Amino acid sequence: MTKRGKILRDTSTGPGLVWVEQQQYPFSLGAQWRSATPPAAGMTVDVEFATEGGVAAVTPVSESQIAKEQAEAMMNTAREKGGAVVSSAIARFGLPLLIATALLVVGWFFLSAVSVEAMFGKISFTFWQMLGFLNSNNALEAVLQGQGGPSAGLYGFLAIIALLGPFVRFFWKDARAHLAGLLPLLFMMFVGIMVRSSLHSMTGGSVDGPLAEMQRQAQDEMMSAIKIGFGAYLSLLVSLYLAAIAAKQFLAARAANTLQPPQ
Numbered sequence: 001m002t003k004r005g006k007i008l009r010d011t012s013t014g015p016g017l018v019w020v021e022q023q024q025y026p027f028s029l030g031a032q033w034r035s036a037t038p039p040a041a042g043m044t045v046d047v048e049f050a051t052e053g054g055v056a057a058v059t060p061v062s063e064s065q066i067a068k069e070q071a072e073a074m075m076n077t078a079r080e081k082g083g084a085v086v087s088s089a090i091a092r093f094g095l096p097l098l099i100a101t102a103l104l105v106v107g108w109f110f111l112s113a114v115s116v117e118a119m120f121g122k123i124s125f126t127f128w129q130m131l132g133f134l135n136s137n138n139a140l141e142a143v144l145q146g147q148g149g150p151s152a153g154l155y156g157f158l159a160i161i162a163l164l165g166p167f168v169r170f171f172w173k174d175a176r177a178h179l180a181g182l183l184p185l186l187f188m189m190f191v192g193i194m195v196r197s198s199l200h201s202m203t204g205g206s207v208d209g210p211l212a213e214m215q216r217q218a219q220d221e222m223m224s225a226i227k228i229g230f231g232a233y234l235s236l237l238v239s240l241y242l243a244a245i246a247a248k249q250f251l252a253a254r255a256a257n258t259l260q261p262p263q
Contacts, residue, residue: 004061007043018058020047025055034059097166097245104163104184104238111231114195127191127235131155134194155191162187166242175253181246185239199226 005020011029016039018025025047033039034057043060050056089098107113112124125133135153152159165183 002046002048005045005047005058007039007041007045010039010041012038016058018045018047018055027055027058032056032058093167093170097242100238100242101163101166104235104242107231107235107238108159108163111234112229113232113235115227115229117225117227124229127188127231128152128156128159130191130195131159134191134198158187166246169249175250175257178246178250178253181249182243184235185243188236188239 003020005018005025008017008019008024010016011027011033015026015028016033018027027033029038032055037060039045039058039060044066046059046061047055048057048059108127110126113127113130115122115124131152132150132155135155136150162183165180168180169177171177
């Protein structure tokens, strides 16, 4: 049987002492020490015990092994705490809402929402990067910056508020709190309108006269170069789901309040 211990006293002046589970055990350099490096006080060791209970062998533990074990212990602790947090979140908010929110985060922050076919190649934007496009003073410059993109600014703040909307009902006990679940869908619709308006402005807006036909052609070419990505479709479907659930819960809560007898 092997247990972890620490050297209390080295063997420079006689038998050494090792501390294992609140007890001291003597050992000798020649008979029980299993290393070319002499023992030193404070050294972490593995102590092998004989059948009769005495120390059979003492082996030093390398610093790399200690670091590895500490890292594994930290990972196990983090995994246990993370599991507890996840379980608590599922119990409070429900698994469907958490999954829908996770999909919305993926759709907004990681998947391509829009791609543009330009002379120098194809440029893809996530929904979050499109917010930077809207926040930029120079829309054309924002497009040319591609993946780097400008800051989302106020639009980014509104996006976070919309993302948290479906959770409002857990903290505000009012039937109207359920309507906050509509925020992701409403925000996406707002962003879509703003993006279309911004693209329209890039081609000079509405022009009358002989240049009108040329302008319409330029707008048509620009719109044909823009492709909606999977991230936009996924985000829209999730937002519709959240909006449907919010409307259903709002109607149910209002009906329940109506049926309650007056106090």
